[in-house]
Amino acid sequence: MIDEKILVWKFNRGSKDAFQMLYEKYKDDLLGLAITLLRDRSLAEDVVHDVFVSFAGTTGSFHLSGTLKGYLSTCVANAARDRNRSRSRRDVGLEAAEAMGCNAGDPVEYAIDSEQSGRLTQLLGRVAYEQREVIVLHLHQGMRFKEIAEALGISINTAQSRYRYGLEKLRSIMNTMVTK
Amino acid sequence: MKPTENIEEFVKLEKPHVTTGGSMDKWTLNDSFAAMDETIRAGKPSAAGIILRSRAAKLAVAAVIFVAVGLLMVYRNPPVQPPPETVSVAKSPAEMLTAKSLIIAYRHGGIEAVERQCDKALKMQGPRLDKLEIKELFAEIETDLERMEL
Numbered sequence: 040m041i042d043e044k045i046l047v048w049k050f051n052r053g054s055k056d057a058f059q060m061l062y063e064k065y066k067d068d069l070l071g072l073a074i075t076l077l078r079d080r081s082l083a084e085d086v087v088h089d090v091f092v093s094f095a096g097t098t099g100s101f102h103l104s105g106t107l108k109g110y111l112s113t114c115v116a117n118a119a120r121d122r123n124r125s126r127s128r129r130d131v132g133l134e135a136a137e138a139m140g141c142n143a144g145d146p147v148e149y150a151i152d153s154e155q156s157g158r159l160t161q162l163l164g165r166v167a168y169e170q171r172e173v174i175v176l177h178l179h180q181g182m183r184f185k186e187i188a189e190a191l192g193i194s195i196n197t198a199q200s201r202y203r204y205g206l207e208k209l210r211s212i213m214n215t216m217v218t219k
Numbered sequence: 220m221k222p223t224e225n226i227e228e229f230v231k232l233e234k235p236h237v238t239t240g241g242s243m244d245k246w247t248l249n250d251s252f253a254a255m256d257e258t259i260r261a262g263k264p265s266a267a268g269i270i271l272r273s274r275a276a277k278l279a280v281a282a283v284i285f286v287a288v289g290l291l292m293v294y295r296n297p298p299v300q301p302p303p304e305t306v307s308v309a310k311s312p313a314e315m316l317t318a319k320s321l322i323i324a325y326r327h328g329g330i331e332a333v334e335r336q337c338d339k340a341l342k343m344q345g346p347r348l349d350k351l352e353i354k355e356l357f358a359e360i361e362t363d364l365e366r367m368e369l
Binding site for chain 2: 053055058059062066067070071074075080084087088091092093094095096097098099158159160174178179206209210213
């Protein structure tokens with residue numbers, strides 16, 4: 040935590056090494072978040088790229104009030120929501136979820152990623168985006184409901200109910216799969 | 220563990236572990252460094268800006284402004300001080316009107332204090348008599364002289 044504060048301090052003074060260290064620390068985590076939200080590796084990479092470029096542009100004036108992970112996760116969630124709205128209105132179903140990772144450069148990397156992240160991503164793909172967003176931010180990124188509510192501009196009750204309904208939906212989907 | 224038993228644990232355990240590709244890292248870092256350079260070129264933040272970014276500095280500046288405004292208000296509207304009270308050394312009206320008492324009063328509060336002391340002495344003496352016999356006047360003077368000699 041102290042190291043992170045020092046890195047942010049150095050980054051604010053224009054250190055590219057500090058920025059690169061922060062990038063290395065959070066890139067995979069944020070890419071996983073973006074993939075889970077968007078179910079499209081190519082779009083997810085774009086989102087993570089844009090978030091880091093925007094973050095880099097704040098050097099000299101960046102002020103961190105909470106944790107950097109929470110800040111970057113919020114940025115990724117907001118950017119992913121914008122992408123989700125603006126991308127073509129095609130129906131992104133399970134077929135699209137299976138296509139996740141098709142743009143990964145290395146086929147071996149893609150195969151590992153698909154195996155590790157595919158199952159949950161496919162299941163979450165059947166949950167409403169707003170519910171999926173809260174579930175992932177809470178359970179994967181470790182954000183509290185208060186933080187999520189502030190980041191998404193909703194009330195805490197709304198965040199909690201989205202989480203609850205999302206998990207119920209996920210549970211019913213999984214129960215259906217088990218009975219089959 | 221069946222996934223339906225504890226859905227939250229399942230979601231946590233199934234967190235995707237993906238890695239970014241080398242091309243993505245290169246692409247992102249290059250664009251980020253360019254953005255940093257552009258921001259730095261666009262305008263280096265001033266020293267005052269950096270200092271004022273901290274909360275303590277903001278509080279200190281607010282306190283200085285508050286004190287300055289307070290001093291300015293005091294300077295422009297100084298509090299009205301009550302006039303110094305005349306110290307009454309003498310106890311009787313006659314003593315109050317002696318040269319010594321009047322000089323002391325003058326030293327304490329100027330001619331105004333002398334006037335106040337005279338008024339006070341007159342008030343203490345009470346209303347004047349309509350008629351005053353010569354004998355009574357002499358008797359009073361004698362009494363006063365005796366008291367002063369004592």
